[in-house]
Amino acid sequence: MDTPKSNPFWWEEFPAFDGKAAALPETCDVVVVGAGLTGCSAALTLAKSGAQVLLLDAERPGFGASTRNGGMIGGGYRLSFEEMTQKYGRDTAFRLLVEAHVESLAFARQRIEDENIDCDFNTYGRFRGQWNNAEYDTTARGLDDLRKLIDVNIDMVPKSEQRREIGTDFYSGGMMLHDHGGIHPGKYLNGMLKAAARAGAAIMGNTPVTAVVPQGSGFVVQTAKGEIHADAVLMATNGYTTTDFAKLKRRMIPVSSFLIATDELPPALIDDVMPGRRMCVETRHRHCYFRLSPDGKRFVIGGRAAMSRMSQTRATKILRGLMEEIFPQLGNAKITHSWTGQTGFTFSFMPHIGQLDGVWHAAGYSGSGNAMAPYLGHKAALNMLGDPAGDTGFTKTQLETRFWYQKSAWFLPFAHQLYRFVDRREDRQREIGS
Numbered sequence: 124m125d126t127p128k129s130n131p132f133w134w135e136e137f138p139a140f141d142g143k144a145a146a147l148p149e150t151c152d153v154v155v156v157g158a159g160l161t162g163c164s165a166a167l168t169l170a171k172s173g174a175q176v177l178l179l180d181a182e183r184p185g186f187g188a189s190t191r192n193g194g195m196i197g198g199g200y201r202l203s204f205e206e207m208t209q210k211y212g213r214d215t216a217f218r219l220l221v222e223a224h225v226e227s228l229a230f231a232r233q234r235i236e237d238e239n240i241d242c243d244f245n246t247y248g249r250f251r252g253q254w255n256n257a258e259y260d261t262t263a264r265g266l267d268d269l270r271k272l273i274d275v276n277i278d279m280v281p282k283s284e285q286r287r288e289i290g291t292d293f294y295s296g297g298m299m300l301h302d303h304g305g306i307h308p309g310k311y312l313n314g315m316l317k318a319a320a321r322a323g324a325a326i327m328g329n330t331p332v333t334a335v336v337p338q339g340s341g342f343v344v345q346t347a348k349g350e351i352h353a354d355a356v357l358m359a360t361n362g363y364t365t366t367d368f369a370k371l372k373r374r375m376i377p378v379s380s381f382l383i384a385t386d387e388l389p390p391a392l393i394d395d396v397m398p399g400r401r402m403c404v405e406t407r408h409r410h411c412y413f414r415l416s417p418d419g420k421r422f423v424i425g426g427r428a429a430m431s432r433m434s435q436t437r438a439t440k441i442l443r444g445l446m447e448e449i450f451p452q453l454g455n456a457k458i459t460h461s462w463t464g465q466t467g468f469t470f471s472f473m474p475h476i477g478q479l480d481g482v483w484h485a486a487g488y489s490g491s492g493n494a495m496a497p498y499l500g501h502k503a504a505l506n507m508l509g510d511p512a513g514d515t516g517f518t519k520t521q522l523e524t525r526f527w528y529q530k531s532a533w534f535l536p537f538a539h540q541l542y543r544f545v546d547r548r549e550d551r552q553r554e555i556g557s
């Protein structure tokens with residue numbers, strides 16, 4: 124029986140942030156709450172504009188999803204263009220489409236380059252495995268429609284050519300998103316922290332913010348270490364938002380995702396399993412995603428073991444089962460790391476920038492934030508500065524709540540049971556060939 128470490132594999136190369144551990148100042152221009160990709164990127168933009176910025180995290184900076192994720196970086200969103208048009212109108216839907224598919228990834232790449240962030244960034248391409256033949260056909264038609272709207276570097280890969288990309292016949296072909304890439308999440312966030320600090324932002328960990336109270340034209344930010352007076356505040360807490368911030372919390376659904384990493388594997392096995400060295404995801408609702416570690420030696424796979432918290436032993440067992448289902452050749456692989464993190468979903472499945480009672484937020488990446496979180500952190504900062512370059516369709520998306528979502532996401536275990544039913548139905552549908 125494997126006894127994996129419960130810290131993210133990425134934390135093996137995620138040094139404790141060594142920025143100046145300044146004492147809490149009495150005043151500053153902007154307090155950014157949450158030192159993940161959103162918070163770091165916002166702090167960087169704000170500090171570069173000359174603002175005095177304080178970036179706070181309740182835990183070590185980078186404790187949240189930003190250093191726990193699968194390290195896949197790309198664009199896109201979960202709704203179809205028709206659904207987006209119905210909700211937001213055609214102009215906004217088109218703006219969102221371009222930002223989601225093109226501009227957010229281009230921005231993240233540029234930020235990595237401009238700030239010299241050494242994060243093993245590589246344009247590997249992303250293979251999206253299709254669950255059945257009908258889905259493959261629908262996806263191919265959807266791609267044709269997308270091509271009529273914007274220029275995308277995406278192709279379909281028929282099942283007959285799938286083995287060129289991944290060493291399994293598990294999927295009914297796939298979609299190849301050539302411009303998508305991979306990063307090392309620990310190194311990525313570490314580089315973002317350093318860039319924000321270099322620009323002049325003060326960064327402090329182990330400083331939970333407990334309340335933000337309006338006072339005069341600004342705010343008193345209450346923390347476990349004392350109070351700060353700030354002109355403006357940005358909440359960058361996404362799936363880790365606490366009940367202290369009830370309004371935002373009621374709009375952010377903390378969905379857990381789980382990952383495991385294997386020990387180093389023999390090169391021949393790596394060649395067999397991942398011949399194309401792609402980042403991989405799938406379309407079924409179990410939503411497995413897998414890749415090699417940046418050194419190409421380990422296999423890393425994540426997925427929906429449960430939607431809320433579950434024991435790490437159970438999650439490891441479920442993920443190992445999914446891994447062996449897709450790649451029986453990995454049956455003897457030893458699992459060295461098994462960890463979890465919280466994504467921030469919204470009821471609309473779209474991220475959002477806005478204000479609640481005068482306090483700004485940028486959040487709700489709904490499972491995909493390596494490009495979008497730095498992008499919207501930057502856009503939120505520009506909006507706070509009153510800079511017209513902050514214009515984005517993501518101020519027009521909705522951040523709704525439901526009357527039945529008050530303090531805790533009590534409904535997630537029920538949603539998980541529903542998805543288990545969907546999983547079984549998906550399995551049956553494929554067995555009967557529909």
Ligand SMILES: Cc1cc2nc3c(=O)[nH]c(=O)nc-3n(C[C@H](O)[C@H](O)[C@H](O)COP(=O)(O)OP(=O)(O)OC[C@H]3O[C@@H](n4cnc5c(N)ncnc54)[C@H](O)[C@@H]3O)c2cc1C
Binds near residue numbers: 156179380463
């Ligand atoms: C397991 C997993 C796999 C994923 N895989 C991918 C992937 O492959 N590709 C991709 O693009 N996206 C992926 N994502 C999503 C992506 O990681 C997130 O969208 C992104 O990291 C969000 O960044 P953030 O800065 O907004 O939030 P986070 O990185 O979660 O940071 C929020 C921070 O806020 C702090 N905080 C909360 N409350 C307070 C408070 N009151 N006071 C002070 N600090 C506070 C927390 O400690 C935390 O550090 C994944 C997410 C998870 C969990």
